[in-house]
Amino acid sequence: MIEQDLLRRFLFEELGVRGEWVKLTHSWQAAKFHQRGSENVQQQLGQALAAVVMLSATVKFTGSMILQAQGDGDIKTLVAQATDQRKIRGLVRGKENVAEGSLETLFGQGRLVLTIESENGQPYQGIVPLRGSNLAAVVQTYFEQSEQLKTRLWLFANATHAVGLLLQELPTPEDHEADWEHIEILANTVTEQELFDLDCEQLLYRLFNEEKVRLFDPEPVEFSCACSRPNIEKTLFAMGRTELEDILKEQDIIEVNCEFCSEQYRFDKIDVENILSQHSNVNTSETRH
Ligand SMILES: [Zn+2]
The missing domain is CATH 3.55.30.10 (Hsp33 domain)
Incomplete structure (x- = not known):
């Protein structure tokens, strides 16, 4: 063999x-x-x-x-x-x-x-x-x-x-x-x-x-690539509302390509709004504890 x-x-x-x-x-x-x-x-x-x-x-x-x-x-x-x-x-x-x-x-x-x-x-x-x-x-x-x-x-x-x-x-x-x-x-x-x-x-x-x-x-x-949609969402959230909204003024979709495996992740306006609200909820509950 x-x-x-x-x-x-x-x-x-x-x-x-x-x-x-x-x-x-x-x-x-x-x-x-x-x-x-x-x-x-x-x-x-x-x-x-x-x-x-x-x-x-x-x-x-x-x-x-x-x-x-x-x-x-x-x-x-x-x-x-x-x-x-x-x-x-x-x-x-x-x-x-x-x-x-x-x-x-x-x-x-x-x-x-x-x-x-x-x-x-x-x-x-x-x-x-x-x-x-x-x-x-x-x-x-x-x-x-x-x-x-x-x-x-x-x-x-x-x-x-x-x-x-x-x-x-x-x-x-x-x-x-x-x-x-x-x-x-x-x-x-x-x-x-x-x-x-x-x-x-x-x-x-x-x-x-x-x-x-x-x-x-x-x-x-x-x-094997460890990239995932939740991880990309965290990165997007870290960019902040202003920057994400600026990008969405220019284009309908935010596209993120993984540099290791070429996997493509796409986020539209609704996705971005969800990311901003979901992750901020997590943050508030974490601060409260
Ligand atoms: Zn990947």
């Missing part, structure tokens, strides 16, 4: 190193379908999606993890999101045709923001400059700076797949410096083609056949 749309975690128990492997196929194609941009722009999005799926499995949370790259270059914004249920979505905004080049050529001066929106916890946010040869290098810098954990990532995307490999030292009291270096040297021989072509077990055998690796059950990954 060909493994696709799966995340697999593994562990070198005796060496204090954990790893993850991801291959996105249908989920990647579905996410990309709603985005415009030349091949190299799409590749950045694919790499970011592969990264965020793997990162979402390095911490325990219930909610969403968001990897956002922002810059003043040709790509203005890139968002890759994964939930704890491994549901992914992404978007990219900027020029449609972007010249090949380094991260700085693509994004200009920018930063990478990692956010965790947890349902029952404090939101978390970490920021690193968008500097380095590629997104994988930026994420590595992030872990070294904010978590003080040695981390290596390989991220690749083409029209069919977005793939990734992650290795990270475990925060253990024992010193695993030499073990980490050993695993890193073996992993450094991995090629883009191997990540695209091989299943997880094949790849682990190819790289680490003399090591004892514990491989966990595969976790399916799928494209």
Whole structure:
């Protein structure tokens, strides 16, 4: 069986190193379908999606993890999101045709923001400059700076797949410096083609056949957008009566398109009036309690 749309975690128990492997196929194609941009722009999005799926499995949370790259270059914004249920979505905004080049050529001066929106916890946010040869290098810098954990990532995307490999030292009291270096040297021989072509077990055998690796059950990954009419209604309500009425003077319908999945939401004058009255009722009752 060909493994696709799966995340697999593994562990070198005796060496204090954990790893993850991801291959996105249908989920990647579905996410990309709603985005415009030349091949190299799409590749950045694919790499970011592969990264965020793997990162979402390095911490325990219930909610969403968001990897956002922002810059003043040709790509203005890139968002890759994964939930704890491994549901992914992404978007990219900027020029449609972007010249090949380094991260700085693509994004200009920018930063990478990692956010965790947890349902029952404090939101978390970490920021690193968008500097380095590629997104994988930026994420590595992030872990070294904010978590003080040695981390290596390989991220690749083409029209069919977005793939990734992650290795990270475990925060253990024992010193695993030499073990980490050993695993890193073996992993450094991995090629883009191997990540695209091989299943997880094949790849682990190819790289680490003399090591004892514990491989966990595969976790399916799928494209799924969390947008909904009630959420859009909240956004409209937040815009306020004056602005909504101004828009409705120019047009009969307010149309909102989800940037992640292209779903179209339409609101006429009656809908808008309902939103304004319903949400204001909720607000008054909340203040009264
Ligand atoms: Zn959507």
